[in-house]
Amino acid sequence: MTNKNQIQQERWKASLQNNYGAPEISLVEGSGAQVWDAEGNEYLDFLGGIATNILGHAHPDLISAITRQANELGHVSNLYSHPRAIELAEKLKELTGSTNARVFFCNSGAEANEAALKLSRLSGRKKVVSTLGSFHGRTIGALSITGQVTKRKAFLPLLKDVTFIPFNDVKAAKKAMSKKVAMVIVEPIQGENGVVVPDLGYLKALRELTSKHGVLLVFDCVQTGMGRTGEWFGFEHEGVVPDVITLAKGLGGGLPLGAMIAIGKASSLFEPGSHGSTFGGSSVACASALASIKFLEDQGILERVKALELTLKLEISKSPMVASVRGSGLLIGIVLREPIAKKFITDLQNNGVLANATSDSVIRIAPPLIISNSQVSHFVEIFRKVSASYER
Ligand code: PLP
Numbered sequence: 312m313t314n315k316n317q318i319q320q321e322r323w324k325a326s327l328q329n330n331y332g333a334p335e336i337s338l339v340e341g342s343g344a345q346v347w348d349a350e351g352n353e354y355l356d357f358l359g360g361i362a363t364n365i366l367g368h369a370h371p372d373l374i375s376a377i378t379r380q381a382n383e384l385g386h387v388s389n390l391y392s393h394p395r396a397i398e399l400a401e402k403l404k405e406l407t408g409s410t411n412a413r414v415f416f417c418n419s420g421a422e423a424n425e426a427a428l429k430l431s432r433l434s435g436r437k438k439v440v441s442t443l444g445s446f447h448g449r450t451i452g453a454l455s456i457t458g459q460v461t462k463r464k465a466f467l468p469l470l471k472d473v474t475f476i477p478f479n480d481v482k483a484a485k486k487a488m489s490k491k492v493a494m495v496i497v498e499p500i501q502g503e504n505g506v507v508v509p510d511l512g513y514l515k516a517l518r519e520l521t522s523k524h525g526v527l528l529v530f531d532c533v534q535t536g537m538g539r540t541g542e543w544f545g546f547e548h549e550g551v552v553p554d555v556i557t558l559a560k561g562l563g564g565g566l567p568l569g570a571m572i573a574i575g576k577a578s579s580l581f582e583p584g585s586h587g588s589t590f591g592g593s594s595v596a597c598a599s600a601l602a603s604i605k606f607l608e609d610q611g612i613l614e615r616v617k618a619l620e621l622t623l624k625l626e627i628s629k630s631p632m633v634a635s636v637r638g639s640g641l642l643i644g645i646v647l648r649e650p651i652a653k654k655f656i657t658d659l660q661n662n663g664v665l666a667n668a669t670s671d672s673v674i675r676i677a678p679p680l681i682i683s684n685s686q687v688s689h690f691v692e693i694f695r696k697v698s699a700s701y702e703r
Contacts, residue, residue: 315349336660341368344679344686346665357666357678357690362502362534362642365561366603367679373564376602380595387594389587395597402604403572406543409552413578416592417569420533420559421448426571426586427496427529427555428452433580434527436493439470442478446503447496447531456496459504479509481516488520494527494555495520499545502534505673506644508637511549518551527577529555533569534642537561538607538680541617541640548639561680564603568596612680616640619687623676626691630698634672641682645674651701658697664690 312318319337327333337349344367346356359365366373380395387393400414415426424447431439441447445458454463455470458478463469476483478501487495495517501507514530521528530553535545537558542548544556554577559569569591573580590596607613617640624636627645634646647655650671659666669675676690 319349343367343370344682353663354660355664355686355689355693357664357676357682359677359679360565361560361667362539362677363560364565365537365539365680366564366606367681368565370564370606370681372602372606373599376598377566377595380598384594386590388589389591393594393597395594395601396592399592399597399600402601403558403570406604407552407556407572407574409574411578412572412574415571415573415581415586416597417571417588418559418567418590418596419448419569420531420557421450421453422588422591423533423557423559423569423571424448424453424456424496424529424531425450427494427527427557428456429586430555430571430573430577430580431494431527431529433585434493434577436491436526438472438474438489438492440474440476440484440487440492440495440526442497442501443475444478444501444504444507445475445496445498445531446501447498447533478504478507479513481513481520484517484520488524488526490524492524492526494529496529496531498531498533499535500540500639500642502642502675502677503669505646505669506638506642506675508639514546514549515551518549518553521554527555528553529557531557533557533559534677535639537603538613538616539640539642539677541613541620543613545639545642561603562600563596564599566596566599568592568600607680616680619682622687623691627694630695632698632701641676641678641680643676644669645676647672647674649701655697655701658700659693662693662697664693 316336320333324333338346339349340347344356346354403414404412439456441456443458447453447457455473458475474487476487530546532544556572562568620640628636634648637644652668652672652674656666656668666674666676
């Protein structure tokens with residue numbers, strides 16, 4: 312065997328567990344939104360580590376922030392404070408627009424949602440309302456509030472007291488409210504479910520309902536946060552503020568970092584000993600996050616994300632194989648007219664573009680937020696070429 316990708320695949324199979332299957336290509340180098348595999352093939356990375364590498368690969372600002380921090384101070388545990396965690400918490404607080412928000416740092420989206428779940432228990436209530444089709448993570452707590460049967464069924468029984476209601480259904484949410492409900496958790500856009508966008512007004516209605524019933528409202532912005540939708544958090548266009556925001560993915564600019572931001576009364580539920588994480592809010596990950604946010608702010612990237620959304624939606628929807636294009640900012644779901652999404656993304660990959668299929672008929676793109684106009688044009692050109700090969 313001489314193909315270096317295949318060699319890596321065999322080594323993977325022999326030494327890593329089979330929970331992801333063995334990837335066919337092995338990426339060895341990246342720069343911005345370009346990546347190269349072990350055979351030297353170049354790809355345009357339109358998945359960005361699944362909505363994670365907001366500044367792409369090897370961004371000079373991240374490299375210098377991470378290097379500076381690693382030179383200055385490494386891991387300190389939670390027995391001591393360090394400046395980067397405080398600076399980042401202050402920055403996130405500022406971005407929420409709330410003067411009484413407080414942050415808990417962890418390492419991933421599942422952990423951020425676990426933290427929200429534990430926080431909600433401290434309200435004295437136990438029930439959780441979540442939505443069908445949602446994805447909140449793979450740990451037992453996060454999986455218990457994830458509304459996807461395929462991911463849950465091998466691990467039953469999960470936590471009790473979780474009710475799943477249809478997404479985007481205000482009536483169902485109203486029916487599910489009671490004095491026993493501790494929290495309602497919802498993604499502003501269901502990412503893993505195929506970039507499903509609720510009607511305008513849904514999040515606001517949830518805010519009104521939860522406030523009326525004394526229920527904590529948690530917006531899981533793990534996929535829709537940190538500028539992905541052209542806003543800092545994927546719910547801002549509704550003009551509402553939840554009690555809890557969970558973040559991960561883009562937050563660390565590619566390093567593992569999650570956050571659970573509690574706002575208002577919810578911010579005082581945790582007390583010393585309530586929760587913790589050894590690595591949560593590590594100095595290097597926080598330095599990377601601060602540098603990412605600074606770059607997005609200084610360069611006005613969020614406005615650019617909104618403009619690129621319009622271009623991509625317009626151009627992609629011109630392909631006859633496309634039934635609809637949905638999403639917000641640079642989190643876009645392309646609904647195909649036929650159930651060929653898996654074959655379609657293999658064809659994109661063979662033409663040097665990375666994307667993924669969330670189901671048989673939906674392709675998701677979530678490129679780095681720093682993609683250039685020419686990279687957008689290149690994506691559209693390759694997308695059209697592949698699409699044309701299916702047109703009869
Ligand atoms: N919540 C949402 C909305 C997600 O999209 C994901 C991951 O895709 C998670 C939670 C879980 O994040 P992690 O894989 O970092 O645990």
